[in-house]
Amino acid sequence: MxxxxxxxxxxxxxxxxxxxxxxxxxxxxxxxxxxxxxxxxxxxxxxxxxxxxxxxxxxxxxxxxxxxxxxxxxxxxxxxxxxxxxxxxxxxxxxxxxxxxxxxxxxxxxPTSPEHASPKPIMPLDSEYPPIAVPQTNVLGYLFDGKSDSDEPLWIDSQRPEHSISIRQGLQWTKRIGLGLERLGLQRGDVVLICSPNHILMPVAFLGIAGAGFVFTGVNPAYTADEIAHQLSDSTAKIVLAHPSVVDTVVEAATRVGVATDCIFQFSDKATQEHAGVRDWMTIVASCEQANGWRWPDLEPHVMAAINYSSGTTGLPKGVCISHSNIIVCVEQHKALMADVVARARDERWVCFLPLFHAYGQVISVFFAVSLSIPVYVMPKFDPGHFIDVIERRRITTLHLVPPVLVFLYKRLEAHGRDLSSLRVIYCGAAPLSRQIQKAAETRLNVQVRQAWGLTEATAGCTIVPPGFHDSAGSVGKLLPSCQAKIVDDNGREVEVGQPGELFVRGLNICLGYWKNEQATRELIDDQGWLRTGDIATHDERGWFNIVDRKKELIKVNAFQVAPAELEAVLLENEHVADAAVVGFNLDEGVERPRAYVVIQDHSRHKLTPQDVRSWVASRVSKHKLLEGGVVFVDDIPKLPSGKIKRKVMRDIAARDALELRRPTSIKSKL
Known part of the structure; x- marks a missing residue:
């Protein structure tokens, strides 16, 4: 050679x-x-x-x-x-x-903490992770093409585990529902409203509605007739699926806004008898034989799939328009930064108590679960005892929680002495969680807690603590792939590292806008695609974010701003406190002061006074954060199903109490 x-x-x-x-x-x-x-x-x-x-x-x-x-x-x-x-x-x-x-x-x-992360970022802050490749398809094509042959249980009734739906059955149900709605004469883009607690047919109903080219919207089954009527009217829903437990309320609401009774159907995972002129929804669902020959329409990715209504913590809920692409992007973003969960998907077991009419529950327990074939035990709603039973008996591996449930897990006696050793990681979002509570929960439960942050208008999430980091600073993590952020002051100027300001985000997961509300959409998303979140946040030199509180909820004490979430976190550090909410209290002289409504642990009801609580907080906070508005013991704190405190309700209660300002701060209130 x-x-x-x-x-x-x-x-x-x-x-x-x-x-x-x-x-x-x-x-x-x-x-x-x-x-x-x-x-x-x-x-x-x-x-x-x-x-x-x-x-x-x-x-x-x-x-x-x-x-x-x-x-x-x-x-x-x-x-x-x-x-x-x-x-x-x-x-x-x-x-x-x-x-x-x-x-x-x-x-x-x-790396053991965020200190090993990237150097000082320059705004706008870009995700340090590679952009995701977005499949150009619709939700059903993304979830089911090539993976619809499994008979392993996917959605399982937590109370009756013998009742379940596999991926194969889920696809068949999806097609039966989609075809059935088509035969009712619905047109592309028509809205179908569901008012129901969770059950194993909720996921396939969502998929059948959206996959057939219609639009899903869900309403809280705990709503009053007035609240349901608002969403019925605002969404212009053509068909209503109502759980038997709320049929009477839904019929009353529908009557007020002119929706005919023959457009309402009872929606349950059990057979029902006609009630108040409302038929069982199975009367409109296609047969298995008919569905076998039906193929969902080839919808473009930008087509609207859902109208998820915002929390309405400060006013009437607004409809957030979510596209098929938004959903797919959201799942792919989270897959990228939940790599350890993805890698062990075959061994994962989840439990769903988060409401499936809410974005958080949908993304995790519907789309993510199907995408990774992870079995989910579906609970109708959060029940403390049953929740612990499911974790222990079904060996749940990953929890997706809201802060009040995390507090329950490490504080309440019901969880003590139970075998929760199957848990590998807990994700917590939807509301602020302090580092103190996070650390206490990790210590008590011996499991890592990873925070995430997002909002309905961003489909679900924008940041998350990635695997490989042990964050002890209470951070909500780093930007998801294909996501940008900036933090600005009241004048629109970008703030320095570590300084608080309003958080803006931009990316492929940002919603289409508000349903039939162009003015609100313009206020939400600017011409450059930046979404105003309304959250006050900080970021550090490594690109880690911390959420302070909602901008509208900050309490103005003289020249200072006080975050209710910060004081609530301090209160929850007290072993005698089970729950708490803090609001601004307007005194006669026009000065706003923090006022705390506190739920005391059952075993501590006679061991603590409101003054004890005030003194305890005073030893831990600055002078302008003192609970000068008083402390009130209450039986419970009103919350949304997502876990967020009903701030508007709390402000109304505080305004009522202001009329009785001369009374001692130990007034016993019942919310």
């Missing part, structure tokens, strides 16, 4: 050479592409030397293959350890240092 000359390449950094050597197996190609100047150098040399390299391949291939086989395992392990923890440029520097020191592999320290 004639000798072959090796082409002389320009001097490269070790990390570049490693990347070129490993490119054949695709190990570190992305790392090479971000090296300054490396891509251009490689392009020039490739053009010049390509013909000679082709002739030399037969000579170089065997030793290269042997080298790659030797390097692949340690490099792959190293990449796996760091790919979601360190920015690529930082990783490259470690590669160089490692190779020069003769170690021959990447050895980054295992």
């Amino acid at each position: 004639p000798p072959h000359r090796v082409p002389k390449l320009p001097r490269a950094r070790p990390s570049e050479m490693l990347c070129m050597g490993a490119a054949g197996v695709g190990v570190l190609t992305p790392l090479y592409l971000v090296m300054p100047g490396a891509e251009e150098r490689l392009a020039r040399q490739t053009t010049k030397w390509a013909p000679r390299w082709e002739r030399n391949i037969s000579f170089f291939a065997p030793p290269v293959e042997r080298t790659v086989r030797r390097l692949e395992p340690p490099v792959a392990r190293a990449v796996q350890r760091v790919e979601s923890r360190l920015p690529l440029e930082s990783m490259a520097k470690r590669v160089d240092a490692s190779i020069r020191s003769g170690l021959g592999r990447v050895m980054p320290p295992k």
